[in-house]
Amino acid sequence: MxxxxxxxxxxxxxxxxxxxxxxxxxxxxxxxxxxxxxxxxxxxxxxxxxxxxxxxxxxxxxxxxxxxxxxxxxxxxxxxxxxxxxxxxxxxxxxxxxxxxxxxxxxxxxxxxxxxxxxxxxxxxxxxxxxxxxxxxQSFQTYPQLLKNVRVEDRDRRINWQNCDPLQTLIAHAEAALGDQGRILVRASGTEPLIRVMVEAVNAELAHHWTDTLVAAVEHHLA
Known part of the structure; x- marks a missing residue:
C-alpha cells in the first residue's frame, strides 16, 4: 500500500x-x-x-x-x-x-x-x-474480540458440551457480569475436535479475563 x-x-x-x-x-x-x-x-x-x-x-x-x-x-x-x-x-x-x-x-x-x-x-x-x-x-469502533480453541478429543463430550452444568453456570455468570458491555460465544467446531471460546468486551482487559476463565473451565470439565 x-x-x-x-x-x-x-x-x-x-x-x-x-x-x-x-x-x-x-x-x-x-x-x-x-x-x-x-x-x-x-x-x-x-x-x-x-x-x-x-x-x-x-x-x-x-x-x-x-x-x-x-x-x-x-x-x-x-x-x-x-x-x-x-x-x-x-x-x-x-x-x-x-x-x-x-x-x-x-x-x-x-x-x-x-x-x-x-x-x-x-x-x-x-x-x-x-x-x-x-x-x-467515521463508521464504528470494534470491540476487542478474542477467540481461543480448546482441543476436546472425546466426540460425545464435544458435541454435547451444552449439557455440562458447571460450564453453563459459569457462562451465565460471565454474561451477567458483562451485561451490555460484551458478548460470549462458546461452540463446538463442525470440522475439528475443538471447542471454540469467543469473548467480546468493551475493553481488552475484560475480554482477556473472561476468555481465560472460560477456556480454563472447558479444559477442566471437557478436555
Whole structure:
C-alpha cells in the first residue's frame, strides 16, 4: 500500500468468493466494515428492506451497536454462508455476509463474489468523495474480540458440551457480569475436535479475563 501510495487494496482467498480490504493506514477492513458501508449505501438508495443486514454470530458487537444506532437491524445466524443465505431469503433481506469477507448481495448475485464485492466497495468509496480510511474512521469502533480453541478429543463430550452444568453456570455468570458491555460465544467446531471460546468486551482487559476463565473451565470439565 505505502509503496504504491494507494488509498485501498484488496486480498482474495483461493476461489475469490471472499475479500478483505486494506486502507491507506494499513488497517484490515473485514466483512463487518464492508457490510456496514455497503448497507449505508443501499439504505440511502432505499434498497435495503427493513434496514436489515444478515450476518453470523461472529459479527463484532461494535458493528451491531453502530448499525442499530442508525435504526438498522442485524440478524445473526450460525457460521456459514449457507445459513446467511437462508436467513436472507426468510427475512427478505438483500445484504448479508460474514466477518471473513464472504458477502452476499441479492441485488447483484445469489452467491458470494469477492471481485464483485471489491468493485462495489471501491465504487462507494469513490462516490463518497473521501478515502476508505476516512469512511472507516467515521463508521464504528470494534470491540476487542478474542477467540481461543480448546482441543476436546472425546466426540460425545464435544458435541454435547451444552449439557455440562458447571460450564453453563459459569457462562451465565460471565454474561451477567458483562451485561451490555460484551458478548460470549462458546461452540463446538463442525470440522475439528475443538471447542471454540469467543469473548467480546468493551475493553481488552475484560475480554482477556473472561476468555481465560472460560477456556480454563472447558479444559477442566471437557478436555
Amino acid at each position: 505505502a509503496h504504491y501510495n494507494a488509498n485501498l487494496g484488496f486480498a482474495f482467498d483461493g476461489d475469490a468468493d471472499r475479500v478483505l480490504a486494506v486502507d491507506a493506514k494499513g488497517r484490515v477492513v473485514d466483512g463487518d466494515y464492508i457490510l456496514y458501508l455497503w448497507g449505508q449505501a443501499l439504505r440511502q438508495k432505499q434498497q435495503l428492506p427493513g434496514n436489515t443486514i444478515v450476518s453470523t454470530v461472529m459479527a463484532n458487537l461494535g458493528f451491531e451497536k453502530a448499525w442499530e444506532q442508525q435504526g438498522g437491524k442485524l440478524v445473526r445466524t450460525a457460521v456459514g454462508d449457507q445459513y446467511v443465505h437462508a436467513a436472507m431469503v426468510q427475512q427478505g433481506a438483500m445484504l448479508g455476509g460474514e466477518q471473513s469477507g464472504h458477502v452476499l448481495c441479492r441485488h447483484y448475485a445469489v452467491s458470494g463474489d469477492g471481485l464483485l464485492t471489491a468493485l462495489h466497495l471501491a465504487a462507494l468509496v469513490r462516490q463518497s468523495g473521501d478515502c476508505l480510511s476516512t469512511l472507516i474512521d
